[in-house]
Amino acid sequence: MYDVLIIGAGIVGASVAREFSRYNLKIAVLEKDNDVADETTKANSAIVHSGYDARSGSLMAKYNVLGNAMYEDLCKELSVPFKRNGSLVIAFNEDEMKHIETLYKRGLVNGVPELSIISKEDVKKLEPNISDEVVGALYAKTAGIVSPWELTEALMDNAIDNGVELFLNTKVLEIEKKENYFVIKTNNDTFETKIIINCSGVYTDLIHNMVAPESYKIFPRSGEYFVLDKTQGARITSTIFQCPSELGKGVLVAPTIHGNLLVGPDSIEVEDRSDISTNAERLEKIKSLGSRSVKDINFRDCIRNFSGVRSENDRDDFIIEESSVKGFFDVAGIKSPGLTSAPAIAIDVIKMVADSGLKLDEKSSFVPPRKHIIFMNLSPSEKAELIKQNPAYGRVICRCEMITEGEIIDAIHRPVPARTLDAVKKRSRPGMGRCQGGFCGPRVQEIISRELNIPLQEVVLAKDGSYILTEETKK
Template sequence: MIDVIVIGAGITGTAIARELSKYQIDVMVVEKSYDIANGATKANSGIVHAGYDAKEGTLKAKLNVMGNEMYEDLCKELDVDFIRNGSLVIAFSDEEMKHVEKLYERGIRNGVKELEIIDGEQLRKIEPNISENAVGALHAKTGGIVSPYELAIALAEIAFQNGVKFQFQTEVRNIKRREDYFIVETSRGNIEAKYVVNAAGLFADEINRMLGGKEFRIIPRKGEYCLLDKTQGKHVKNTIFQVPTSKGKGILVSPTVHGNLLLGPNAVEIYEKDDTSTTFEGLDEVIKGAQRSVRNINLRDVITSFTGVRATPDTGDFIINSPSKGAVNAAGIESPGLTSAPAVALMVLDLLREQGLILNKKENFNPKRVKPRRFIDMNQEEKEQALKENKLYGRVICRCEHITEGDIINAIYRPLGARTVDGVKKRLRAGMGRCQGGFCMPRVVEILARELKVEPEEILKAGEGSKILTGRTK
């Protein structure tokens, strides 16, 4: 019998797992897919929002501002890149300027620091490529950017190194309540746990139902994105938003922590929770929307497009409560969910305490993580040292991102290491450059097969059934 089972290894589940790993309890995270951050966390804007968007008094508002303030320390501790590049909400008319003022006031009420309203001239000084039609903007200096999947992987690694167990390809099918514990029935057998945390993202409504909680629904809403090559990464410095509409924060243009340029998302309600397809119309909407904000975006440098699905709750706010005795929901974590995750985790712990979980600090909790040092990121001295220790750092596999064989082997052998081509990509960015894996994918398959001691035919792209090869040649 374990103490706490966390369902879902997205940004919310991993943040909770890391928080729980500080205490003397047995924790297990179960995840239905093959890897960490395979749902909504994999594909979103990667923005650490300042906190002027959400209506005051909501959980979203409170946890956003709280989460934002936690990012610096958290990312330092986890050795994850985080840049406070600032956010701009630009207005195209006096009408929209009024809305910007409202956002400013709301931000102040929400407790957002370093907010200012700037005019067109100041705006163009900060962002020379902004549209001529922009008349002014809200400037939120505390807005930031982060890689959501890198952060989730880092959170999971910390949890893991402090004793949390992770079980992948483990789908929760039913939850039975006993006197003072739960039997969680999964695709890999039953797990008994005293407490259940529901961080199941898009599927949190189903888990809530299994837990006997008050009914709510998660309505999947997808957002499509275009990612541009690093040649375009300096086109804007801030994250550029438009004035929000009822559908969300609208299409943004933002640099990423890796130096690419990201356009998107649109917002389309969908019927299937795992519909991560892109459409002609959607990508067109994204491009046109981005061009409305920013001039001279070089579309020849689009290297990929993708879709993320938001876990939008029908209640309008995050659902963080106890659905039944011994259980806690962290559901409906749509934007600003990435920003809020560290604060959501603290709130979930409070709720678990209320449910009777006794949390005694571990004395030997190790909060520090050293990120997989990619050869490319090392200084000259470190490079020479690394080469001395392992010659394979001298073999470049991914030409676009300069990822070496040594890096890939590291990513495989790390705790919760990569097992798939996409797993390598998420951890190192191999195959994420301009050639999109054209050259390195066959070699990544070869290395994975060799290190995992399986046939190349067994290597998957991402999930069950995503085999890349179908057999040997004649």
């Protein structure tokens, strides 16, 4: 019998798991995929929003501002890269400047610090490559950029170090409410728990409806992106938004935490909650909109396109509440600014569960996070000492990103082990560069095979069934 069972291991589920791991509780996390951060968390804009956009008084506004303030300390503690690069919402005419004023006033009500409206001249000083058509902008100094999957993996690693049990490839099929506990049937095992926290992303309404009467609906919405090579990454330093519309914050142009340039997303409602396909016509429109914000983006330097599906809902706000069935909590409809809000949401979920009657006994000793080694960030003397201790750090496997064999081995043997090429890629970045794994991919596959003592044919690209090798073609 578990005290708490969390469904979903994205950024919200991992944040909740880590906060619960501070207490003397028996905790499980169920994830239907073969890795954490494998759906919406893996495919979003990676922006830590400042908080001016959400409707004042909404949960989105509350948790955005609270979560933003937590990011610096959280990422430092977890050894996850984070940077406050600031953001600009640019206006192309006086009507849009009126909307900028609305956003500014809303930001003040929401409690966003260091927010200002700046002139075209000041915009150009900050971003020389911005469009010449810009007439002014809203400048939010506290906005930032982060690596969502690295943060999620670090949160879950730390949760596991503090006693949380993670069950991958475990899909919830049925939930039955008993007198004072739940029985969860999955494709693998049956679990019993006192409390369920539903953090299953675009599937939250489906999970909710297994145990409680329908109270909300999720409408999956797809967004597509360009990832450009680091040759384009230095064109801007801030995250550049256009004035938002009813469909969201619109197409942005942003540097990534690792030096690339990100352009997107659009926003299209889809029927299939797992539809991460890309479309040439949609990408052309994104290219056109992105080029309006920043001059001379060279889209020939695109190294990857991708899409993600996010959770729109019929309440137009985050849904964070205990359902009509006692002990079943929904954390649903977590679209943008969900990544920013996740740390603050997790803290309030703990309070809600305690208020509902679960006794919380804080641990006397909480195991701190492990420090992750980024070899190229070390000093020459530190590199030499590390190679002396472990020669694997002296062998560069990914030359685009300069990732060593030692870092790949570390990724494979973390508390949440990396068993696929994409899992290693998310943790330590081989394959994230210009060649997208064309050169280092086979070598990473060999390292996974060796370290896990499994045949090469069993090493898949990402999700189960995405095989790479089947048999030898030459003996």
